[in-house]
Amino acid sequence: QVQLQESGPGLVKPSQTLSLTCTVSGASVKSSTYYWTWIRQPPGKGLEWIGFVYFTGTTKYNSSLKSRVSISVDTSKNHFSLKLNSVTAADTALYYCVRETYSNSRWFDTWGQGTLVTVSS
Amino acid sequence: NFMLTQPHSVSESPGKTISISCTRSIGSIASNYVQWYQQRPGNSPTAVIYEDYRRPSGVPDRFSASIDSSSNSASLTISGLQPEDEADYYCQSYDSDNRVFGGGTKLTVL
Numbered sequence: 001q002v003q004l005q006e007s008g009p010g011l012v013k014p015s016q017t018l019s020l021t022c023t024v025s026g027a028s029v030k031s032s033t034y035y036w037t038w039i040r041q042p043p044g045k046g047l048e049w050i051g052f053v054y055f056t057g058t059t060k061y062n063s064s065l066k067s068r069v070s071i072s073v074d075t076s077k078n079h080f081s082l083k084l085n086s087v088t089a090a091d092t093a094l095y096y097c098v099r100e101t102y103s104n105s106r107w108f109d110t111w112g113q114g115t116l117v118t119v120s121s
Numbered sequence: 122n123f124m125l126t127q128p129h130s131v132s133e134s135p136g137k138t139i140s141i142s143c144t145r146s147i148g149s150i151a152s153n154y155v156q157w158y159q160q161r162p163g164n165s166p167t168a169v170i171y172e173d174y175r176r177p178s179g180v181p182d183r184f185s186a187s188i189d190s191s192s193n194s195a196s197l198t199i200s201g202l203q204p205e206d207e208a209d210y211y212c213q214s215y216d217s218d219n220r221v222f223g224g225g226t227k228l229t230v231l
Contacts, residue, residue, distance in 0.1 A: 037220075046211065046222060046223075046224045046225040047158075047166065047211055047213075047222040047225070048222070049219070049220040049221070049222065052220075060218060060219075062219070063122065063218075063219070096165060096166075100220075104154075104172065105153075105154035105156075105171060105172045106153075106154070106215045106220065107154070107156045107168060107171040107172070107213070108156070108158070108166070108168065108213070109168060109171075109177070111165040111166055111167065112165065113165055114165055
């Protein structure tokens with residue numbers, strides 16, 4: 001059974017960097033058939049795709065966040081990470097790490113439970 | 122970038138059938154597969170439909186979906202509504218550079 005678990009600080013000060021890690025169990029981040037993805041959801045609002053990393057290190061990001069975001073993968077630890085810099089209150093959200101199937105289509109087949117990150121001084 | 126537009130909310134009684142639409146703003150709805158995710162209160166989203174109409178293992182056949190090129194939209198249909206179907210539903214599609222979600226539809230089972 002594949003499980004994804006987010007970890008990281010729940011409170012970040014404005015202008016600082018948000019850093020989260022997603023630990024994957026039951027699957028390998030070195031698999032060629034998945035993208036490892038971050039998605040967020042502000043309180044009471046909808047889902048926003050942040051971006052993904054492939055096991056090779058290839059990344060793609062939401063154009064609205066591209067200048068502030070970095071996603072990386074550590075195959076030796078079987079985890080991947082998100083960094084979002086220069087955060088503001090608008091970045092307060094539930095952050096999900098998600099596995100995206102990379103095959104005939106692109107769909108999110110496994111989700112973590114999410115971790116709430118609040119941006120506040 | 123394209124957008125996906127969904128109705129904000131829909132409500133119906135148990136046992137009835139509802140449909141939720143998802144309209145693509147730019148480009149053909151048929152050019153990339155559409156997925157649907159269910160998010161019950163307090164839970165992570167889970168897929169109920171992928172590749173336009175396929176159901177992941179464990180999703181009941183009360184859930185079905187289709188695409189309509191004439192209206193450039195996708196639809197999720199839930200028949201025989203159950204109280205546990207009450208949730209937010211999101212459509213999702215993609216292109217080579219982006220993954221896009223609709224704004225979500227809140228389904229209330231009266």
